[in-house]
Amino acid sequence: MSLQLYNTLTRKKERFEPIDPTNVRMYACGPTVYSYIHIGNGRMLVVFDLLFRVLRNAYGAGHVTYARNITDVDDKINARAAEEGVSIAKVTERTTRQFHADAADLVCLPPTIEPRATGHIDEMKALCETLVAKGHAYVAADHVLFSVPSMPDYGRLSNRSVEEMEAGARVDVAPYKRSPMDFVLWKPSKSGEPAWASPCGIVGAGRPGWHIECSAMAGKHLGNVFDIHGGGIDLVFPHHENELAQSRCAHGTHVMANVWMHNGFLEAEAGEKMSKSLGNFITVRELLDQTPGEAGRLALLSSHYRQPLPWTERLVQESRRTLDLWYELAADADDHGEVAPDVIDALEDDLNTPRAIGALHALRGEAAKGNSAARANLKASARLMGFLQSSLEEWKTWRPAGVAIDEVMVDTLITARLDARKRKDFKESDRIRDELAAMGIQLKDAKNKETGEIETSWEVKR
RNA sequence: GGCCACGUGGCGGAGUGGUUACGCAGCGGACUGCAAAUCCGUGUACAUCGGUUCGAACCCGGUCGUGGCCUCCA
Structure with missing residues (x-):
């Protein structure tokens, strides 16, 4: 059987045909580094790591390029840094380190490339310039805005029309937008916020909008059109829709990626979506401590x-x-x-x-x-x-975090128990077993097939 | 309000026109001084109503229920 993948773009399972079998290219949206990732992020990591492994198995380990970005410029990061009274760089460095440890502990291979948003500001600005030059974006009130009406099939990925979205819109529309669905590519920085020289003739310093970083990084490292783009299902709209709009309009392509893959949510015990905003989540680190x-x-x-x-x-x-x-x-x-x-x-x-x-x-x-x-x-x-x-x-011998066991004592007690058993002093042997159980130690007896001897192993009770 | 998923046995979870999924739990057995662990065996199901069909959990339609997106989110 050949590889079949469900494509969000076509809403069908399709046979996977790489653009270049000697270099299969996939991109997945990694975390915004402002706090520990939760297990929903972990699901995305594990799912796309598995896909990476399956592709490597099918096409050869050297013939797959997996780019997974780190978004290190974002309002949530700024807020966290301000809250803790530390620099933005400190927050992103620390969180990135924690993230790498979490991913490694979930047995995720390192991606081939792990680009960072702050390393691609020039590429983002270049995209802004190109989009304005092609009439797909405009400057207003020191913002660069993407013009949604300039793209005839906007909404194809998330399967909705602009009319539908405008009808259901629950947000106030900024007055400088020409069309309600237009979204920000570049915005002005207030004092204290990360700031770079702005593109498109804007005088004041600014910073990128949410979606442009992925367009810049994917384009630079994987090309204008690549094989697979993935992420959590909540990214379909608006993030991926806007990302592909920017990329396609800038590059003049019919698609950004041939296959779009989205993983479903984790549900908390109550059957509702687990998310950071609802607060009903556990972090990967909390899980891996236990x-x-x-x-x-x-x-x-x-x-x-x-x-x-x-x-x-x-x-x-x-x-x-x-x-x-x-x-x-x-x-x-x-x-x-x-x-x-x-x-x-x-x-x-x-x-x-x-x-x-x-x-x-x-x-x-x-x-x-x-x-x-x-x-x-x-x-x-x-x-x-x-x-x-x-x-x-x-x-x-894996142990939960914070659990210390006196292994020498455990072994001594196990030996004493085996001695008691040999004497058929079951009262004593059971007493020792209970004593260990009280310490959280679970014993397992097994008969050695060769010698007929009883051998006892143990583990921390779960 | 608009759009979209999903509803399988006690629990989790595949399948998808005709034949056991599978795992856990439960139950029975082996082993054990007794437990635990391990091994062997084993029952229970396709939300609901109607339609198509020789035959439907699977296709079509209605109903009910759950969840998601439309706003930061994996």
Whole structure:
């Protein structure tokens, strides 16, 4: 089977045909760096990381370019810096560092390119100039504004007409706009705000609007037309609609990207969208303090990326237990397994991760029966998806943040318990087990198949 | 108000015209001094009403319900 992807632009699943198979190019909208990312951002990271891996698998690791930007100029960043009384640079540097740690812990490969908005101000200004020169933008009240009526098929991505949007508009229209839907490419900076020399003959200093940075960065690093553009579904409108309007009008192209992909939302327990503005979110860092990154990743991939994903503690626990089983069986398998065709087929079917995970379960079942090829294949297949990245030992010794265990004492007590058991002093052995349980230690007895001896392992109770 | 998704067994979640998804939980069994862990086995389903069809969870229409976008958001 060949790769099929659902395209928001056409609202259909389509066979993926790269523009250049030796350089498949994808762009995903990364975070605005003003605070810890939440697990909804994490979903986007994991989904497009998986797509990156699938493309690398299909076209070769050296033939895929993945650009994921960092937006480091934005009103929310300014507000955060003012709130904390620190420089804007300090906020963006710190948040970027936290973001990189979160992404790495969710087992996301680094993107090929990670452009920053502040490094592309000249490109943004050049886009403003071009758009004004072509009649797609105009200057008013020291702003550069995109002229929506200048683009006949504006609204194609989000599947709505300008008339509909104007009818449902809930925002006041700035008086200097020629048309209500026109949006800002460049705006004047007030004192204390980041400021650059303005384009288009504007005298005062200014700063970019929200969408222009992605147009500039995508164009510079991936070209005027590239293969895949992705992000969360809430970016369809207005962000992606406006971004592609700018890029297409500036470059005179029929599309900006051939395929547009959008992941669905996480739902908080109440069944509503999890979002920063509603405040009903947990951060990736809070999650990863309590659970290993791979378990978070598996939970995020447990439903199809376009479906809403109800986020529950139970889901996270279940994901971790599933990984326990995969690790036990396959982490130490040999490295010469092959990725199961069922897994590839499922992933190439618009990233059908639930089906791919089902295929992994099937491999696990085979492996549990002693099929060593299945073990190796489970390992290879899981690794393709970003699982089983560490050793069994590392997996088992993962500890929640802030939990300190006196391992020497635990081992001493376990030895004492085994001695008591050998004497058939079950009262004493159960007492020790209870003592450990009170400390949050869960014991597991297993009979060594070769020696017949009982061996006891332990873990922190979940 | 406009536009758009979705409604599958106790829970999560694929599928999509005729055949077991799968996982977790539950239940039964093996193992164990007893537990836990592990292994084996196993029941339960397609919101509702109507239509198309030899046959519909799957296609079409109505109804009800849930959610999203139209404003910063992944």
